[in-house]
Amino acid sequence: MNYERLKIFIAVAEKNSFSEAAKILYVTQPTITSQVKTLEEELNTKLFERTTKRVAMTQSAHILLKYAKEIVRLSELAQKEILYIENTINGDLSVGCSLTIGEYILPEFFKPFIDSYPLIQMSVKIANSNTIVEDLKDQLIDVGLIETRIEDPQIILEPILEDELILIAAPDYFSSNESKISLDQLIEIPLIVREKGSGTRAVMDNHLEQAGLSLTDLNIVMELGSTEAIKTAVESGLGVSFISKSTIKKELKLKLLKTYSIKNMSFYRCFYIAYRNDRVLKSSTEFFLKKLRTIIQEREVGTLIHLPTSNG
Numbered sequence: 001m002n003y004e005r006l007k008i009f010i011a012v013a014e015k016n017s018f019s020e021a022a023k024i025l026y027v028t029q030p031t032i033t034s035q036v037k038t039l040e041e042e043l044n045t046k047l048f049e050r051t052t053k054r055v056a057m058t059q060s061a062h063i064l065l066k067y068a069k070e071i072v073r074l075s076e077l078a079q080k081e082i083l084y085i086e087n088t089i090n091g092d093l094s095v096g097c098s099l100t101i102g103e104y105i106l107p108e109f110f111k112p113f114i115d116s117y118p119l120i121q122m123s124v125k126i127a128n129s130n131t132i133v134e135d136l137k138d139q140l141i142d143v144g145l146i147e148t149r150i151e152d153p154q155i156i157l158e159p160i161l162e163d164e165l166i167l168i169a170a171p172d173y174f175s176s177n178e179s180k181i182s183l184d185q186l187i188e189i190p191l192i193v194r195e196k197g198s199g200t201r202a203v204m205d206n207h208l209e210q211a212g213l214s215l216t217d218l219n220i221v222m223e224l225g226s227t228e229a230i231k232t233a234v235e236s237g238l239g240v241s242f243i244s245k246s247t248i249k250k251e252l253k254l255k256l257l258k259t260y261s262i263k264n265m266s267f268y269r270c271f272y273i274a275y276r277n278d279r280v281l282k283s284s285t286e287f288f289l290k291k292l293r294t295i296i297q298e299r300e301v302g303t304l305i306h307l308p309t310s311n312g
Helices: 003-015 018-025 029-043 059-086 099-105 107-116 129-137 183-188 199-210 227-235 249-253 283-299
Strands: 048-050 055-057 091-097 120-126 143-146 155-169 191-194 220-224 241-244 258-262 268-276
Touching: 003 018, 003 029, 003 059, 018 029, 055 059, 091 099, 091 129, 091 283, 099 107, 099 120, 099 143, 099 199, 099 227, 107 120, 107 283, 120 283, 129 143, 129 155, 129 268, 143 283, 155 199, 155 227, 155 283, 191 199, 191 227, 191 241, 199 241, 220 227, 227 241
Parallel strands: 091 120, 091 143, 191 220
Antiparallel strands: 048 055, 143 268, 155 241, 155 258, 155 268
């Protein structure tokens, strides 16, 4: 059975759609249809029941899917081992990063990685954590770096760094000089938050809910889709916000923002490596993770927890 044909079959089976499979594989829908038809003829069986509204897998397709995934996995593993033998450190690497990691943490790792592996062609997509996970499932990226724990049977998460969210305000926003805010005060203060789907928003929501607060208890005045937009709004005195401590180094140095903690509460979280549980990590991905771990240890960027070296 043809390797590429099996990959097309897997995409159709996972998306339950010929058109969606065509989108994620960057081919035309007629190509998808033709390859599936050829596979059906090769196996002398029907794999999908197609109507105008949906695509359903047949019993034969469910059997094939199990073996197709294993064939693809073994093929990728063989390619990786051959590259090790040939000592060829090249290839492409597609990384998806949630906004805080992509904009404020990962950039300082780029140069040392590129200096060490100049033949690896690296591309980075920055989006919120939910989008990164969906891109992983659709095989649009090789590995993700996200800010919140997401439960999904297709995705493996590995904690890498510890981060803290902290309340920020303009320097003259509060009249008192106290560095701590009570929950009762927080309920009354205009609050600016990230959009739903972002890791920062999920962590904030989770910690406040654990403290007995729901979103309806809070005075949310604005939802914004980026950290920079939130910092600008807070600097302008429009409200306060929870934000990663690692994103405000410049503003604290220039005294554009002031940080506060919440009495009897802390907002710690982990950053995670995310990858599909049914895929072999490419050599370029493993080299990237290895270098990332080394740089974190050397520069003490944060608390190193664990990084995977192989899933094959």
